[in-house]
Amino acid sequence: MTVKFKVLIPVLIILSILSIFIGVVPLSFTDIFQLTSQQQQIILVSRIPRLISIILAGVGLSVSGLIMQQLSRNKFVSPTTAGTMDSARLGILVAMMFFHQATPLERMLVAFLFSISGTLIFMKILDKVKFKDPIFIPLVGLMFGNIVGSITTFIAYQNDLIQNMSSWLQGNFALILEGRYELLYISVPLVIVSYIFAHRFTIAGMGEDFAKNLGLNYNLVVNTGLIIVALITSVVILTAGTIPFLGLIIPNIVSMYRGDHLKNSLPFTALLGAVFLLASDIIGRVIIFPYEVAIGVIVGVVGSFIFLYLVMRRSAYES
């Protein structure tokens, strides 16, 4: 099991270096000791911020997915499949309409309020449905997300804001520049708190009665988890846009190999999330060079295939 860490960390480092050197402005490894001032600018203003934001978003979203799956006790629930992301986008729209001068932090707070409400509504629905089929639940979540998404589109359309909203629809790191991604650093302490809560999240995942028997304040733990998820989702959407499926596939892959004890699986999920997102971004940048395919598209395509595979693997396993 430790072997995996030994593999993933070098991979992350290599991908990070690659990521810095790939781009429209040419930059080769040999230039590194004699950078022109233009190259220095590019690295500091664009490439490094891009790299950091990809890593933070990858870590944040996959950890969010892991927490949601644990707390909802369903492997197919994630920010994408529980209305969290769609609600956050509705929040951003509301912030744009009513608070024109809002700072990024204020926008984030509005987005957070919407995403936490959306997630809580979904969890309430989850409580109410009797038919707890593991595949049915995320479908309910996707439908719920689509309803919220339609409301967002409708309002945006009425107010001529469709153009502005689309940048939050599709994840894209090309627009990340120094000064436009720092909000993502909020996810760092949140991931650390998640790790501190790893035991509690794991116990909560065994159900309310189990948690109570072990003296855990179940509601407190669940609410803490959902707040963390909603905050991370909001900052990622505000800076990089929507990145679908990441929070779904990464924790599922890690769960197969390392189980669901978050003390073991959380660091791994975080690392694999960063590696996967970084690799997807690099692919998106080279595939039709010098143009870029938005990362949301790459992750969406690869992710939906892996998602289908996971669903089918599960049905095969159950029958």
Added chain:
Amino acid sequence: MVKIKDVTKLYGDTAVVDHVSMTIPKGKITSFIGPNGAGKSTLLSIVSRLIAKDEGEVLIDGEEVSATNNKALAKKLSILKQANDINVRLTVRQLVSFGRFPYSQGRLTDIDEKMIDSAIHYMELETMENKFLDQLSGGQKQRAYIAMVIAQDTEYILLDEPLNNLDMKHSVQIMKVLRRLADELGKTIVIVLHDVNFASVYSDYIVALRDGKVIKKGPTDEIIRNGVLKEVYDMDIKIQDIDQCRICLYFS
């Protein structure tokens, strides 16, 4: 000591636990028996604060259970429910380790590790301690849950049909472990059983429930009687003494 005073639980208009009172003595094994739907699980869940009651009191060492601090209670009382549909991928050892959570909050000490080892040993799970729960059979899983409760090392242990899914050998093994926990460590054990013979052979006291009411309670030999069992189960059960055990013949 557990004192149950006039406890009632209503679902809609029906009282599934109906003005039940009893005292559960310390350091003994008390079995709840009764037909399906008698209210055994409900009563156990009320005593362990997992569900709220509508009337009455449950006092554990003189303190009302629903008003006791949850964290403190987890070191004093443990409950294993009838159905545990955990679909979390944990290894047996990880699960059993969670039994120590009330004490260590996740940072296991040497003492915790020793308790985990001995709980695993009690349930003969050494060979599969690193297997994931979803790779185990129903009975092996059940033993892992019981091991967790043993690791929790509480004065009061409540088990709802712990012999579910277990073969004869392991059923006997678990009842013997429970006997030792009561006799050597002074644990107070309350257990719901469907097999009256296990209740007859291993428990000190029996409470017979039906339709939410206590039909009769008392020392084992006062309950394992043809008349009482007839009232509880509507069955004419022959009882024979074999090797100083009272065995019920209920197959015909």
